[in-house]
Amino acid sequence: MALNVTLRMFRYRPDQSARYDMFKVTVPDAANVLDAIEQAWAQHDRALMFRHACHHASCGTCAVRVNGREVLPCIVPVKKYLDGDKPLTIEPLKNFSLVGDLVVDVANFFQKQAASGLVITRPTENKLEGKPIAYDQGLDPASVETVPFNRFENCIECGICLSACPTMAASVKFFGPASLAALERELDKTTDPQRRARLLELADDEQGVWRCHSAWECTETCPQNVRPAEAIMALRRRIFAQRFGFGK
Amino acid sequence: MSVPHVLIIGAGSTGSATAHDLALRGLRVTVVERGEIASGTTGRNHCLLHSGGRYCVNDQEGAIECIEENLILRRIMPHVLEMNDGLFVALDDEDYAFKEQFLAGCAECRIPAREIQVAQALKIEPFLNPRIKAAVQVPDGVFEPWRFCVSFLATAKKNGATIRNFAEVQDLIFQGNAIAGAKIFDQRTGKTESIGADLIVNATGAWAGMVAAMAKADVPVAPTAGVMVAIGKRFNNMVINRMHKPHDGDIVVPIRNTSIIGTTSWRVTQPDAIEIPQDQIDKMIEAGQLLMPILKKGVQRGVMAVARPLIASANVDARDFSRTFEAFNHRKQGGAAGIITISGGKTTTARGMAEKVSDVVCAELGIHAECKTKTTPLISYREFYN
Structure with a gap:
């Protein structure tokens, strides 16, 4: 089975006014929206700019808005949106500056992520048991040591929560849900008092947790169940506790 | 003599690792990639950092490369x-x-x-x-395929390399029988420009045949x-x-x-x-x-x-092609001078592939510089955006 679908694609270049192009593509029944975008590129317009890499919700590069809502098109089926002949509107994320077509400038976002300092691997919190052998000490079996399993952080830095965030829309200087969530994760991990103080300072900044209007759009739209809104609330409790010596 | 300029085509794992290797050796490096970093084969990867176990019976050459590189990557990019x-x-x-x-x-x-x-x-x-x-x-x-590549590129950039994604090679520029650069279509501006190069590295993986064809050369990819x-x-x-x-x-x-x-x-x-x-x-x-x-x-x-x-090897089923890699200096095979193709391999062996092709690049340019990537830790992929 194949699906015929029309994409109403946002087109933009810095020296041109934005417009929408209509692309008719045919994709397999089980195709995800990213496959349809790639077909539009392959069959219709090789100048179409879009970001993609892993196609399984790991890299976070492909995030766009489909019919106005932020999604990772690599894991959302085309079928979900089919409604007669109605086209799917594909647009870039909001609250980022535009580079071209679906591509936005993520530099500012990654600078904030870097400021949070969150390392993307951590010992697992999974309930599976067992301890593997680590071989990274070299090939000598006598040197192996026992370490716990590790995992990548759930956040894939896709930028969806920034796009959906009304506070971000009001001020792009806001530290933003993903990076605040990263601060909370990092605070959870680190015991170094100086580092903790520095992280709390970032959260307590005028562009930090107090700007959040608690719209909870971040938690609502996050494809990875990171729950940034809850993290922001946890950071507020931490700041209170530090200032007044109560709570967590 | 001024520092030679190497133009790398492709920002998958091979091109990214090669940019890092050559930048560390002190060369001037530019990477052009037609789309997003890792948007080709590397991105849609199984994400398996091979121990080599998968190939240890049928393809021992590939297996040995895997375990050697596996142990190196654990040291230089533990964060991804x-x-x-x-x-x-x-x-x-x-x-x-x-x-x-x-x-x-x-x-x-x-x-x-x-x-x-x-x-x-x-x-x-x-x-x-x-x-x-x-x-x-x-x-x-x-491993995380996109962050794997961006970590190499962030480090290359810090060491002076220029990385241009959304820049597609349209053609190669000949000067007599040698290649002197490439014509690039910049998707961001819609403009075409020429980039001169002392040497081009074709790191386009599954697309290597298409770029080699622009050099009127053939690769058995x-x-x-x-x-x-x-x-x-x-x-x-x-x-x-x-x-x-x-x-x-x-x-x-x-x-x-x-x-x-x-x-x-x-x-x-x-x-x-x-x-x-x-x-x-x-x-x-x-x-x-x-x-x-x-x-x-x-x-x-x-x-x-x-x-x-x-x-490809003759008379061998696709499943049984070796996972090893090869650098092709087209000049030595009677083709155009000024372009080297690196292909084969796996993301796990990308650093090793980069070392091999960088050795060929340096030999071709008459430069003596040692590979330092085995012991140089990569910086965070996030610094790519600094």
Whole structure:
């Protein structure tokens, strides 16, 4: 089975006014929206700019808005949106500056992520048991040591929560849900008092947790169940506790 | 003499690692990539940091490269790896009979491997098929393909390299019989420009034949597609492999909260937008469920296919092409001067591929500079955006 679908694609270049192009593509029944975008590129317009890499919700590069809502098109089926002949509107994320077509400038976002300092691997919190052998000490079996399993952080830095965030829309200087969530994760991990103080300072900044209007759009739209809104609330409790010596 | 300028085409794992290697050796480096970083074969990767176990019986050259690079990557880019090892499990008598060969292969390739009791394996991985007959632990791991490349590029950039994505090579510029640069279409501006280069590295993987053709050269790259199915749940800590000669659907790679079942292997004529036959998907899911029956309960998150840039050998089935790599200096094969193609290999061996092609580049340019990538830790991928 194949699906015929029309994409109403946002087109933009810095020296041109934005417009929408209509692309008719045919994709397999089980195709995800990213496959349809790639077909539009392959069959219709090789100048179409879009970001993609892993196609399984790991890299976070492909995030766009489909019919106005932020999604990772690599894991959302085309079928979900089919409604007669109605086209799917594909647009870039909001609250980022535009580079071209679906591509936005993520530099500012990654600078904030870097400021949070969150390392993307951590010992697992999974309930599976067992301890593997680590071989990274070299090939000598006598040197192996026992370490716990590790995992990548759930956040894939896709930028969806920034796009959906009304506070971000009001001020792009806001530290933003993903990076605040990263601060909370990092605070959870680190015991170094100086580092903790520095992280709390970032959260307590005028562009930090107090700007959040608690719209909870971040938690609502996050494809990875990171729950940034809850993290922001946890950071507020931490700041209170530090200032007044109560709570967590 | 001024510092030579090397233009690398392609920002997948090979091009990214090569940019890092050459920048460290002090060359002027520019990378052009037609789309996003890692948007070709590297992105749609199984994410498996190979121990070499998969190839230790049938392709020992490929297996040795894997374990050597595996141990190096653990040192230079630990921040983009999940290092939880892997298990090779025997499901039936035939697999069990293969065990001695497998362990001997691991030993010959110096892959640290140890057999563990079935009961212990099931305790570590409770969702394994309980009927397994044997289990061997090896140092497999998992990497993040996009961050893998961006880490190399961030470090290259810090060392002076220029990285331009959304810049597609339209043609190569000849000066007599030598290539002197490339004509680039910059997608951001819609403008075409020429970039001069003392040497070009064709690191376009499965697309290498197309770029080589612009140099009127030929490379024996055989785009070989593989399909992978992502399941939206994670049931294993370690990579689970079936202990036999590589087959379809014989590996489950966990990454973050996802499981990726893979993979198949078939030759394709062109590597863009590959069509995925449904029977390949069904066959693979079925085989994956033999390893871990619980995969039935996971929701399919996505299916992806991409072409590996394998080096073809005559009279060999695509599944059995070696996973090793090769650098081709086209001048020495009677073709144009000024372009080197690097192809074959795997993301796991990208650093090694970069070392090999960088050695060829330096020899061609008459430069004496040692490779330093084995011991140079990469900076965070986030610094790419500084």
